[in-house]
Amino acid sequence: MSAPQVGVPPFAVISGAQVQRALRGREKQIVGLVEATYRLHGAGESVNPPSYFLRFPDRPSARIIALPASIGGPIRVDGMKWISSFPDNVAAGIPRASAVLILNDHDTGYPFACLESSIISATRTAASAALGADMLTRGRARPTRVGFIGTGLIARYIHTFLAATGWSFDEIGVHDMSAASAAGFRGHLEQSGAAGRIMVHDSAEELIRSSDLVVFATVAGRPHVGDVSWFDHNPVVLHVSLRDLAPEIVLASTNIVDDVEHCLKADTSPHLAEQLAGNRDFLHGTLDDVMAGRVTVPTGRPVVFSPFGLGVLDLAVGKYVYDEVTRCGELQVIDHFFHDLRRYG
Numbered sequence: 001m002s003a004p005q006v007g008v009p010p011f012a013v014i015s016g017a018q019v020q021r022a023l024r025g026r027e028k029q030i031v032g033l034v035e036a037t038y039r040l041h042g043a044g045e046s047v048n049p050p051s052y053f054l055r056f057p058d059r060p061s062a063r064i065i066a067l068p069a070s071i072g073g074p075i076r077v078d079g080m081k082w083i084s085s086f087p088d089n090v091a092a093g094i095p096r097a098s099a100v101l102i103l104n105d106h107d108t109g110y111p112f113a114c115l116e117s118s119i120i121s122a123t124r125t126a127a128s129a130a131l132g133a134d135m136l137t138r139g140r141a142r143p144t145r146v147g148f149i150g151t152g153l154i155a156r157y158i159h160t161f162l163a164a165t166g167w168s169f170d171e172i173g174v175h176d177m178s179a180a181s182a183a184g185f186r187g188h189l190e191q192s193g194a195a196g197r198i199m200v201h202d203s204a205e206e207l208i209r210s211s212d213l214v215v216f217a218t219v220a221g222r223p224h225v226g227d228v229s230w231f232d233h234n235p236v237v238l239h240v241s242l243r244d245l246a247p248e249i250v251l252a253s254t255n256i257v258d259d260v261e262h263c264l265k266a267d268t269s270p271h272l273a274e275q276l277a278g279n280r281d282f283l284h285g286t287l288d289d290v291m292a293g294r295v296t297v298p299t300g301r302p303v304v305f306s307p308f309g310l311g312v313l314d315l316a317v318g319k320y321v322y323d324e325v326t327r328c329g330e331l332q333v334i335d336h337f338f339h340d341l342r343r344y345g
């Protein structure tokens with residue numbers, strides 16, 4: 001047998017504008033892709049080590065996270081997302097998060113693409129939230145009142161994904177500690193023709209009590225919602241920002257995560273709940289467990305989905321974008337990016 005042909009792949013750079021073009025209007029497809037990726041991850045066809053958090057003593061609210069990962073199956077790509085979160089950016093009028101995604105070739109390890117990745121990250125997060133909303137409401141009455149706590153970019157993407165995957169609501173609740181953010185999100189909902197009455201709530205309590213689907217997308221670093229009775233009506237909670245709920249609320253709910261080891265870290269609310277309870281019995285399973293029927297979600301309790309956010313999802317969506325840009329003939333290759341390739345010059 002002859003040796004397999006391997007060569008240095010061309011290196012491409014994909015801009016945010018290209019990423020957005022490749023993903024726009026494909027929400028259902030992306031939710032399907034995220035679902036397939038969760039299944040591959042659940043079946044062990046991935047390598048997804050813990051994210052690495054780079055923090056700075058002189059800028060305590062900021063961080064940059066590295067998410068290395070490898071995904072097998074039909075996607076078959078390695079890589080890493082490198083994503084900054086600088087919350088003070090928002091006051092300066094630029095987005096909090098910025099990111100790049102590097103894709104590495106399966107056979108040679110060579111990086112073959114660098115993609116703008118804040119859109120990919122928001123997209124895979126919103127797709128995972130929409131998938132969670134669908135899977136976790138199957139055994140109960142479909143929510144008609146959604147409420148968003150924290151109304152920045154991620155909330156906007158999640159609303160877009162819910163709407164594009166068939167959700168319509170009688171009421172959309174909005175709450176943000178910044179009145180300007182709440183007004184901005186409201187304006188976006190009105191402009192995008194979102195179905196449903198839009199209600200801006202002054203308190204998280206009011207919003208939670210009047211929503212049967214609650215989305216947390218704040219930048220809270222520690223729990224700010226602590227009263228279990230606010231959840232007496234057993235809502236489905238998409239706890240995307242991970243640190244909003246007091247551990248008592250987590251312990252009083254059915255808890256579904258994307259990956260157990262990932263989610264019980266970095267002072268997330270489930271991590272705090274583990275410390276309070278001294279065990280992990282409050283975790284009922286992963287979304288993949290629910291999709292595969294290994295876990296059923298009871299109706300008589302709140303259900304909290306806490307997706308830590310897996311690097312494999314970024315890879316899957318990033319590879320989708322790469323293939324799409326290639327298919328359209330728009331791949332911008334950087335000539336001679338890898339240079340000095342002869343062993344002895």
Ligand SMILES: NC(=O)c1ccc[n+]([C@@H]2O[C@H](COP(=O)([O-])OP(=O)(O)OC[C@H]3O[C@@H](n4cnc5c(N)ncnc54)[C@H](O)[C@@H]3O)[C@@H](O)[C@H]2O)c1
Pocket residue numbers: 085087090096097121122125149150151152153154155175176177178181217218219220224240241242307308309310
């Ligand atoms: N789990 C995942 O996979 C994943 C992926 C991407 C982003 N996220 C998280 O989503 C969150 C939102 O991201 P974003 O880009 O939309 O941020 P953003 O800064 O654009 O918006 C966050 C909003 O939350 C509001 N807020 C902060 N604390 C609040 C509180 N206690 N009550 C009400 N509102 C509050 C802010 O005023 C702001 O409007 C971040 O925490 C981010 O880490 C999670």
